[in-house]
Amino acid sequence: MDIAETSQTLREMMRNAPRPCVLVPTMGSLHLGHVALIQRARQAAGPSGTVIVSIFVNPIQFDRPADLLAYPRPLAADLAQCEAAGVDLVFTPTAESMYFPNRSVTVTESSLSLGLCGATRPGHFDGVCTVVLKLFLLTGCEAAVFGEKDFQQLAIIHRMVRDLDVPVEIIASPTVREPDGLALSSRNVRLSPEQRADAPRLQAALLAGAKQATAGQVLQVARQLIEASPLTRIDYLTLVDAVTLQETENLDRPAILATAVFYGEVRLIDHVKLGKR
């Protein structure tokens, strides 16, 4: 496994890399969810193609400085995981090498990013789109794998690629969960034992809500179950159209019941699909 720490080294390595090249963009603190993304990338690249993992805690997508500071960065363990998962190349740039101090160009998606996480995390998706486009350009990858857990991010990346004619195939990989239902996330390690034991209630609440007949009941049931815990603070709980990501009450179309919940300083997201398909 090769490691590139600067964009210059990366470009040199990519010149001779066997194609196709499939990228898995990450912020590190890798878990089994990332391993599933890497396996999906290998499937797409084939045994002789190149699987690249980028590990970069992208400062411009954090809206809360404390969250950026607390984000786990276990680089040695991440590199060992990549090696074990059969990754060919890992890109680990520094923030200084990714961004000029006077950078003045940002990629903004202006529709799908307005609600959900975009509403409560100003600038977050500008930061995501900007770094993802840079990673596409730096690696020259033909395809990239993203987790369905971040369904809003996935929809926005699809839109960016469509609207800007970016020649990269976007591959979606299903959410991986703990046996108790908690979606795997790099933030889970920051939960206290008590918060960790409580956190499966997010998925349970969403599934219970999704069984209800009307949009009002869906939201009411899910909210009650989340708020039954003294440890939670809801950032948002909403029902959106699966295509437009606009709030909806229409369950005759595919919809998504989504939530972001704080356990102390740790913000977790989850969602379930519902409505007629």
Ligand code: PAF
């Ligand atoms: O999903 C993530 O981990 C990040 O948003 C991504 C796509 C790696 C961009 O920094």
